[in-house]
Amino acid sequence: xxxxxxxxxxxxxxxxxxxxxxxxxxxxAEVLHAHLxxxxxxxxxxxxxxxxxxxxxxxxxxxxxxxxLLARFGEAxxxxxxxxxxxxxxxxxxxxxxxxxxxxxTVQADLDTAWPSVGAVDLVWASASMxxxxxxxxxxxxxxxxxxxxxxxxxxxxxxxxxxRFLPDDQGVGRPGLEARxxxxxxxxRAEHMPLLGSDWGAPLAExxxxxxxxxxxxxxxxxxxxxxxxRYALATLRRVRSGVENLLDxxxxxxxxxxxxxxxxxxxxxxxxxxxxxxxxxWLARRP
Ligand SMILES: C[S@@+](CC[C@H](N)C(=O)[O-])C[C@H]1O[C@@H](n2cnc3c(N)ncnc32)[C@H](O)[C@@H]1O
Numbered sequence: 001x002x003x004x005x006x007x008x009x010x011x012x013x014x015x016x017x018x019x020x021x022x023x024x025x026x027x028x029a030e031v032l033h034a035h036l037x038x039x040x041x042x043x044x045x046x047x048x049x050x051x052x053x054x055x056x057x058x059x060x061x062x063x064x065x066x067x068x069l070l071a072r073f074g075e076a077x078x079x080x081x082x083x084x085x086x087x088x089x090x091x092x093x094x095x096x097x098x099x100x101x102x103x104x105x106t107v108q109a110d111l112d113t114a115w116p117s118v119g120a121v122d123l124v125w126a127s128a129s130m131x132x133x134x135x136x137x138x139x140x141x142x143x144x145x146x147x148x149x150x151x152x153x154x155x156x157x158x159x160x161x162x163x164x165r166f167l168p169d170d171q172g173v174g175r176p177g178l179e180a181r182x183x184x185x186x187x188x189x190r191a192e193h194m195p196l197l198g199s200d201w202g203a204p205l206a207e208x209x210x211x212x213x214x215x216x217x218x219x220x221x222x223x224x225x226x227x228x229x230x231x232r233y234a235l236a237t238l239r240r241v242r243s244g245v246e247n248l249l250d251x252x253x254x255x256x257x258x259x260x261x262x263x264x265x266x267x268x269x270x271x272x273x274x275x276x277x278x279x280x281x282x283x284w285l286a287r288r289p
Pocket of ligand 1: 025058059060061062063064065081082083084087109110111112113126127128129132133
């Protein structure tokens with residue numbers, strides 16, 4: 001499964017532009033918080049008999065998962081694990097601002113290397129991180145071993161691309177379908193470099209010894225009026241999209257994309273009132289028997 005060299009290359013890139021990615025993760029949380037609440041509701045339902053005391057967030061990024069869960073499960077302590085120290089610093093700042101810093105500790109570790117000694121946990125959360133793993137089967141086996149019997153693992157993933165679509169279909173500043181074309185190009189590249197994106201986690205979970213309790217698909221389709229963060233989310237996302245497709249897109253499409261990204265221009269996504277947020281997410285909730 002996957003070529004480890006690709007993954008290591010990917011890590012280097014992620015570190016390099018860590019701050020842009022970190023901002024994007026924060027905005028993602030802000031805009032999709034209703035979705036997040038639905039997922040934590042599902043977990044609370046499955047953990048009704050014994051609410052989690054120790055929560056491990058795998059590939060925590062800036063901490064959206066663990067911080068949401070700590071707010072939800074008031075008795076719990078959290079461990080945020082990520083390989084990227086910039087992400088973890090940002091997570092610590094966010095935790096402090098929320099008054100949650102005494103309940104969460106950070107562990108910097110590369111899960112492709114070895115499982116770090118984090119002790120026994122009750123709930124593991126892995127959002128948009130499993131598809132990065134060079135050997136997800138090994139990581140799932142390690143998660144299984146770290147969970148107390150009865151403990152839960154939540155795997156959250158996207159169907160194809162991690163970023164939502166923001167423009168109405170007929171929009172693209174004179175280039176209808178612009179965003180769809182960008183996504184198609186990106187999806188082609190992702191399929192090659194990140195084959196696990198959009199894969200089915202049911203079978204690997206069962207293979208690692210888990211019982212899948214719930215699998216739920218979410219079709220997220222937010223329409224105006226949307227929170228102010230949506231424009232910044234669209235801008236940050238489309239900037240990353242541009243850097244992925246700039247050498248593949250035709251000149252007219254690229255020019256149109258630049259109009260959308262021009263922070264001072266009247267057509268900039270920051271000022272558009274017709275933005276949508278459309279994406280799909282799948283959640284697997286699995287238990288260690
Ligand atoms: C797309 S982000 C998702 C962040 C967060 N879970 C969220 O949903 O907002 C993926 C995260 O996984 C981390 N990651 C990727 N591969 C990793 C590895 N091998 N070991 C530890 N962390 C890793 C990245 O540094 C990044 O912060």
